[in-house]
Amino acid sequence: MAYIVSPNPHIHAAVSTKKLMLDVIIALCPAAIVSFLFYGLSEIAIMAFSIASCVVLEWAITKYLLKKPSTTGDLSAIVTGMLLAMNLPPTCPLWVVFIGAVVAIAVAKMTFGGIGQNIFNPAITGRVFLLVSFPTFMTDWTVPAGFISNVDAFSGATLLGQVPILGALEADKLVNLQTLFRNIGGSAGEISALALLAGWVYLLVRKVIKPWITLSIFATVAVVAGIFHLADPAQFTGPLFNLLTGGMILGACFMATDYVTSPMSTWGGVVYGVGIGFIVMMIRYFGSYPEGMSFAILFMNMAVPLINMKFHQRKFGRK
Template structure:
């Protein structure tokens, strides 16, 4: 017989591991990736590959040579950051800009704060915002989905969001919800197809990687806010406005994949609800009255910073607390 191991209870484990969670999210991103390959072709593939490879290489180099610790790239978190960063970029973005974004995401937003688990801001989101501010022209020139897949020179044009912000009621009425559902619209390479993102959402709920609280609260808040904003022009207009605000831009990608990042979102269900609602409100405020047509990434970024405060005030319901109110 071997020497007996003695350790405190519990002696069994659920079997869930950090890499499993990370790879689970990556699996959930596959449908959106396939759609982007179909509509944006080779550009989507190149941007994603560049982003993933850069994120992993930067994390490895920083851990190995700067921090002199055992590299932990196999846990999948750098890969996930890479994919999420790419999904937030136009598919025709010059690749050197993608590399810069990856460097900021991993080097500044993640490793400078202490690595996995210690970052205040979502690294992929920080990378996107860094690029948006540094390269506003390149970052807002969206290719129109090509009817010929694998083509590199796609046309560019106005996105739904700029129509929502600057367009007329007629141009709003001209927007087709079906095209938004399947993803045949302009936008960042991973955000265009509502259906693909919702499939990923369902997968993550099924695998219990995330709970419904944050995505549902964000989406519902955006819809309600947009509806109320448009109600002056009739119910039909308001409903269309709400529908388009939810389906366009980064609302679904942000709500399902960016805002639910474990590290930067609140710990309790109540906190998650509050976080989701506030992200929805900030997004709509920026979209309707801000300088940018899109407010999703800024909203999540701001709320990332508020998360520690939420964690401090939104506590779980303790056992026995209800007793005080009678039963």
């Protein structure tokens, strides 16, 4: 009988891209389920359609355009589909969702060669494309009927969108501990900070990601918002408001920590996180969009190759 002869190591940690992606899917489930509860069937439809579009697009592109073995088995297209759905308003028409999936998978991911090769986070690229192309659909925060009654549901702006209307002082008052459980209005994935953080903790416990990128984003946002808020509370919202509103937690926990588009080293990750935190606050305070998380992450995605060049592991025996 012939035995395998190959170089060491002869065993493996039994970790695979598929298993890692499955963990991300599991981690996204609490927030997804909360969005289903509050936004009902229409949100379930968006999620299912988004995932199906991403998977089918990736399969079709590998099969018919690239003529290579399909990579859909690694489940990364499902992750992109989930993240895209969670970044859209619950009223988003399905054809808009499909365009988002095309941009995410076909343009942002497969054009660069597929998993591992893309520069920009696919789901965010899709979302930003929709945001600038279909602003009306993307900022329609009408709350559809969910399985849990929305007593104080109202259509209109998100908390971040209320800042110019109510002013920073009044907007700040809208954020309290309840916001941690349920946000008012916003993208599907942004409803429950707690559900998102639970998923993030799951990823940390499973050692899928490390906490440094997320923590450095939160810390930077807290510091920047703290300084501006202290200087002029009437004009600038405070740290808690900025940490709990918009795509902050979804972005910091699940989008900025995407392996492919974030730096490889710990300190590189910290620099990347500080950059995101700073840019998002600049956009929120001075930009023309109420929310800047997507733009901040995309901008820092561009800087990742440079950050990787500058920041390396500490090498043994070399100080």
